Structure formats: C-alpha cells, structure tokens
Amino acid sequence: MSSKSFILKALEQTAIAPQPMPEINVAPRVDDLIGQFETNLNTVAGVLHRAGSLDLVQEKVNTLVAEGKQVISLVDGINANRETPEDQHDLKDIDFAVIPGELAVAENGAIWVKQPEGHRVTPFICENLLLVVEADNVVANMHQAVKKLTLDSGKFGAFIAGPSKTADIEQALVVGAHGACSLNVYLV
Amino acid sequence: MSHTASKIHADKAAIFCKDEDRVNWHSKALWLLREKRDRAASSLPEWEQLRQLGSEIKLHTLTNLAKYLEMFEQNCQANGIQVHWAKDAAEHNEIVHGILSHHQVKKLVKSKSMLTEECHMNPYLEERGIEVIDTDLGERIIQLAGQPPSHIVVPAIHLKKEEVGELFHEKIGTEAGASDPTYLTRAARAHLREQFLSADAAMTGVNMAIAEKGAVVVCTNEGNADMGANLPKVQIHSMGMDKMVPNLDSAAVLLRMLARNATGQPVTTYSSFYRGPKAGGEMHVVIVDNGRSNMLKDKILAESLKCIRCGGCMNTCPVYRRSGGHSYNYTIPGPIGIAVGAQKDDTNSIAWACTLCGSCTQVCPTKVPLDKIIHHHRRLKAEAGNLPYGKRSYMPVVGKVMGSAPMLNTSMAMARTALRILPGSLLKPFAGAWGKYRELPVAPKSSFEAWYKKNRS
Ligand code: SF4
Numbered sequence: 001m002s003s004k005s006f007i008l009k010a011l012e013q014t015a016i017a018p019q020p021m022p023e024i025n026v027a028p029r030v031d032d033l034i035g036q037f038e039t040n041l042n043t044v045a046g047v048l049h050r051a052g053s054l055d056l057v058q059e060k061v062n063t064l065v066a067e068g069k070q071v072i073s074l075v076d077g078i079n080a081n082r083e084t085p086e087d088q089h090d091l092k093d094i095d096f097a098v099i100p101g102e103l104a105v106a107e108n109g110a111i112w113v114k115q116p117e118g119h120r121v122t123p124f125i126c127e128n129l130l131l132v133v134e135a136d137n138v139v140a141n142m143h144q145a146v147k148k149l150t151l152d153s154g155k156f157g158a159f160i161a162g163p164s165k166t167a168d169i170e171q172a173l174v175v176g177a178h179g180a181c182s183l184n185v186y187l188v
Numbered sequence: 189m190s191h192t193a194s195k196i197h198a199d200k201a202a203i204f205c206k207d208e209d210r211v212n213w214h215s216k217a218l219w220l221l222r223e224k225r226d227r228a229a230s231s232l233p234e235w236e237q238l239r240q241l242g243s244e245i246k247l248h249t250l251t252n253l254a255k256y257l258e259m260f261e262q263n264c265q266a267n268g269i270q271v272h273w274a275k276d277a278a279e280h281n282e283i284v285h286g287i288l289s290h291h292q293v294k295k296l297v298k299s300k301s302m303l304t305e306e307c308h309m310n311p312y313l314e315e316r317g318i319e320v321i322d323t324d325l326g327e328r329i330i331q332l333a334g335q336p337p338s339h340i341v342v343p344a345i346h347l348k349k350e351e352v353g354e355l356f357h358e359k360i361g362t363e364a365g366a367s368d369p370t371y372l373t374r375a376a377r378a379h380l381r382e383q384f385l386s387a388d389a390a391m392t393g394v395n396m397a398i399a400e401k402g403a404v405v406v407c408t409n410e411g412n413a414d415m416g417a418n419l420p421k422v423q424i425h426s427m428g429m430d431k432m433v434p435n436l437d438s439a440a441v442l443l444r445m446l447a448r449n450a451t452g453q454p455v456t457t458y459s460s461f462y463r464g465p466k467a468g469g470e471m472h473v474v475i476v477d478n479g480r481s482n483m484l485k486d487k488i489l490a491e492s493l494k495c496i497r498c499g500g501c502m503n504t505c506p507v508y509r510r511s512g513g514h515s516y517n518y519t520i521p522g523p524i525g526i527a528v529g530a531q532k533d534d535t536n537s538i539a540w541a542c543t544l545c546g547s548c549t550q551v552c553p554t555k556v557p558l559d560k561i562i563h564h565h566r567r568l569k570a571e572a573g574n575l576p577y578g579k580r581s582y583m584p585v586v587g588k589v590m591g592s593a594p595m596l597n598t599s600m601a602m603a604r605t606a607l608r609i610l611p612g613s614l615l616k617p618f619a620g621a622w623g624k625y626r627e628l629p630v631a632p633k634s635s636f637e638a639w640y641k642k643n644r645s
Contacts (some may be wrong), residue, residue, distance in 0.1 A: 002273070003273040003275040003279060003477075004273040005272060006477075007257075007275060007429070007475075007477045007481060008254045008257070008258070008479035010477070010482070010484075011253050011254040011257075011484065012254070012450060013481075013484070013485050014250065014253065014481075014484045014485070015484065015485050015486055015487040015490055016247065016250060016251055016484070016487055016490045016491070017245040017251070018251045018252070018384045019207055019234070019244060019248040019251050020248060021244075021245070021248045022240075022241050022244040022245060022248070022433060023609050024437050024438070024440075024441060025243060026234050026237060026241075026441075027234065027240070040454050043453075043454060044453065044454065044455075044457065076318055081451065083437060084630055088418075088419065089385055089419075089624045092381070092385060096516060105455075107444075107454065108444075108453070108454035108455040109454060110454075110455050110459070119418070119466075120415070120418040120466050121415065121418035121419055123414075124411050124414040124415050124418060124458075125415065125419075130519070141440075141444070142440040142441075142444050142455075143437065143440050143441075144463060144518070145440065146436040146437060146439065146440040147436075147437075149435075151401065151403065151461055151463055152269050152463070153266065153267045153268075153402075153464060154463060154464030154465070155463055155465060156418075156460065156461065156462055156463065156464070156466070157444075157460070157463075158414065158458055158459060158460040158461065159455065159458070159459040160457065160458060161453075161454070161455045161456070161457050161458075161459075162457050163386050164409065164410050164411035164457055164458070165409050165410070165457060166326075166373060166409060166410050167342070167409075168209050168324070168325040168326035168329065168342060168343075168344055168373075169325070169329075169344070169349050169352050169369040169372055169373065170217070170347075170348060170349045170352075170372075171217050171220065171221075171345075172349070172369035173374040174369055174370050174374075174441060176373070176374070176377065177373065177377060177409065177410035177411060177412070178323065178380060178381070178384070178411045178412045178415045179410065179411025179414065179415065179457070179458065180411070186292075
C-alpha cells in the first residue's frame, strides 16, 4: 500500500463528530481606514507617506540615485538606475527596491505584494523597500483582503508588514534581520 | 543547563531551577510575551469570535481531512507543485534526501520547522553529507550551540545575550565580549546572507496549506524563509497534515490570530503564499502523518491537532516558565508539547508537568482544550499501568485513604497535630517533591468536617 492510501485509510477512523464549515462573517472596522493603516504600519516599524502622486516617489528615487544608491524600480512610471539582472544573485547589492503593492490592510499594516516581475526574491534581498499602493486599495481587514487579492496558479504573493525583524536574542527587538532593513509605503 | 542522564521532567527541571536568577529571568521574559499577547487580543473586539471560528474551521477540516488532503494534492499538481506523502518520520527524511540527492545538493538552507525537529532530519541529512543551515536567528544560535530548541517561536529564549556573544565569537568571529543584540544580529545577517546565496536548495515548514488553492503559507518575521525559498532552484516545504485549511477565508481567520497570540504583533512581517515553483525551479510539498492519524482516533487527543503553533500556551504556563523547554522529554515543550508528545514519552513523566490550571486553554486561539487533553493523558497512562516513578507507589494508597471517611479524618487529624507541634525541618521530608520549593502550611485548629458539622448541618 502506498503511504498515501495508508494515510487516507487511517483517516477513515477519525473519532470526532463531523463539523460543518462555519460562516465567516466578521464586522469590519471601517472608520478612518488610512489612519488605522498608518498606526498599525508604525507598530510594525514601517513608515507611511501620504504622497498623493507618483511624482513624490520619483523625487525620492532621484535623491537616492544622486546619493549613489543602487535603486531598482518595478513600478510603471518610476525610473531608477538599475535594471533587473539576468541572475537573481546580482540583486545582492541593491540598496532600494521600488515595488507595487496591490492592497493595504488597515487592521494590521500589511501590504499584499504580488509576484514581482523578474525575480521573486527582489522584495526580500534588497536592503530597503519602498512599496507603492493606491489609496483606494486600503481594505479594513484580512477577511476583505483575501477576497480581493490575486494569487494566480504557479505564482507567489506575500503580505509584507514592515521591515524584517527579530527578537531572538534576549527578546530585544532588532530591525533588519534577513529581509529589508526599512520599509517606506507611499500611498498614491 | 539541561544536560542530564535522566529524561524525567522533574529531574531536568530541578537542574534548570538551580540557577534561580536564570529561572526568574526566563519566567519574566515569557510573561512579557503573554502581556503583549493580552494587549493585542483585547484590542480586537471580535477576538472571541475569531477564536470560535478558528476552532470550528480546524475541527471541520480535521473531520474532512482525507477529502481536503486529496483536493490539496490535485490543486498543487495543477499548479506545478510535486506532492509527497510520508506516513512517518523515517519516510519523510528519505523523501527529502531523495529530492536533494537527485539534485546533488550539498547545502540546504532551512527555515524554522518543528516538524523537521520531530523527524530528526538535520542529523539524518548531515550523516549523508548534506550541510543543513538553520537560518532563523534563534535556530541558528542553538544549532551553533549544538542544542535543541527550547521554545517553538523563540527557540533560544533560554540563552542570555552574553552567551550568544561568546558563541558567535567562537563560531562566526564576532568581537570577544560583544553582547549587543543589534551588533550580533547584524553579524548573523552577514554570515547567513552568504549561506543563502550559496545554497543549492531551501526547506521551510508550513503554517497553513490551502486545499482550494493548492498553496502553502509560510510566516516569518525575519524573511529567512523567503530568502531561502526564492533563491535556489529547489524549494521543499514539509508539513504535518494537520496544517490543512479549506480556503483563503479560513487562512485569513488564523492569520489574524497567529502573531497576535505569539508575540503581540498584529501580523508576522512576512506571510507568504506559494502557489507554484519559480521560473525554472522545482517546488515540493511533503505531507507527513507520523502519528497524527492515530491521534485522530481518540476524540479528546484529536483536538490537539487544531493547534496552529503560536506558542501562546507556553508563555502563559507556570510550569514551562519555571522549568525551561529542555526539561520536557519531547521536541515540543509546554502544554501543547504534552498534548502531542505524552504518548511517546517513555519516562511517563511529562503528563504530570502541569498544574491543570487551565491558563493555556484560555489563551489558545483555536480553543485546544489543553488541560482536558493533559488530564486525559494521565488517565491513559494510569490505565496502561504507566504511572511515573513515585506516583505508582503512593497513588493507590492515597486513593484508599481518600475513599474512606474514617481513615481520611484520622490521618488529617494526625497531620494537623504534627504540623502544630513538630518543627518544620523534621516534617519537610514527608512533603516529598511537593515541599521542595514550598513552605509547609499553617495547620488549622480543627477540620473542615468539624466546622461544617457545627455551622451548617
Ligand atoms: S495549543 Fe493553542 S496556544 Fe498552544 S501553541 Fe497551539 S495554538 Fe498556540
């Protein structure tokens, strides 16, 4: 017998009584969604810029480039100084990556980032992350977020809430573990 | 610290308790997490509703597990993911080794997975010439120290920063005497970055597996799972089959509670959904039983499979906080460790590493009835004649004395007199393990029975 059949057969003897799937109907908190998002983003060590337009993002990128930083942009209309390399390992010296976010979640400060163009590892390997989200795409909670996000077959997506962090040494919070060391979110 | 020949919980706890400062510090560090959890939970008016939903979603999935596992497999395959089934730890390790040797993998970067600990996978692979690098900072620390994890969320919680500093100095060349957490974390970041960039394959655990989508969800704060899984060609995800949920809506419910209940964060930094391999890569999922289907055959034990491994029950447990994770004779410590490990515990002692205070059950986000399960384990042990050493000899006597009113009254009267007239030092030995860290009680003047007769009857 294959292990699969072995397991499926063993599961025929489950002792707990059948339970129906519950209806998930949680009232969202809808007051001041952007304010809620900002508060929670701060809690997870991210910073919100209520930019209003892509111009401000481009200005930021220009400043960074002028400082000699290595910047890559996956956001249409934002120009930076690095292209997506053939080999993903060549992303290891990227200082800033500008990446679109599909949704922002007010309840916890998370942003849904779809599989980026080029290499999946881009949002994680860069030293610092700039996410650009449309202000209309702030949703109240995770229940609403999963209804709206796209995750196509064969693809990847992630909720990103702040820069990477750890508290594994004596519970002291350190920002910047293996992923990005800072996260700035631009609402446009 | 925890190196002892005895595997009995009380013996190992006694060693941990020798260093009183460390015990107090350990207990406080965990209580801090518990307080953060309380703040996070109470800031959501719908918290209790979420717990109820979490419990019902998990029960529903467990009672339809075969259906969902098959649905999951089919959808995974449609997404280009290869699915493997392992009935036990040995088979899990063989499958993983098979995939790795097929690709001639020399170095595997791994993010935290209690399942691979349960399967003792690291030594298995290392014996076969594969270097395994744990990449979660806490895991890397204990891997360098040659220790097992002592907590499922904060695996190096038992170590002080000075000890980590010393270890890093010796193993990765940080400055001697340095103990600043930021400095040490940065050093680990640089050290591990090299590992990520040179690994041939990555492995992660799974927080949730979504049947309807054929996707797995992996949660970390550090980003190590994603640095791993997204760089090398081969990615492997090992999951206990209890990680199944039906759809995205159920995952959303659990994601709202996981981090809040673990560390008080509103959500983990990264909650990543993998629904297929990267371009030119391979993605494998290994579904593992290893005793889980057996637990499902027992109505009470089955509920322990609702666990989402947030660690909340450990942080609140008065026994865990004061005995340390290494005192449990199992990979997973604390209340949930007893629930899922007591059957395999050959010392028959960990089912008693619990005061049955029920605090764990109160904080659990999916309402795992931990105290009920632990109590049930004691009954199962007793019925099998496997009471731990010590309890075996006196428990039957206690039963007899408690069962007979005259015998109980006489012995209680004797105890009251003894407590009044004999010095504590003479009596303490009779209190056994109970008296080790406790003062003897002040004896009341008369018995409750006498008081009741006079005042109530
Ligand atoms: S039993 Fe409950 S509280 Fe304990 S780790 Fe599991 S989900 Fe968390």
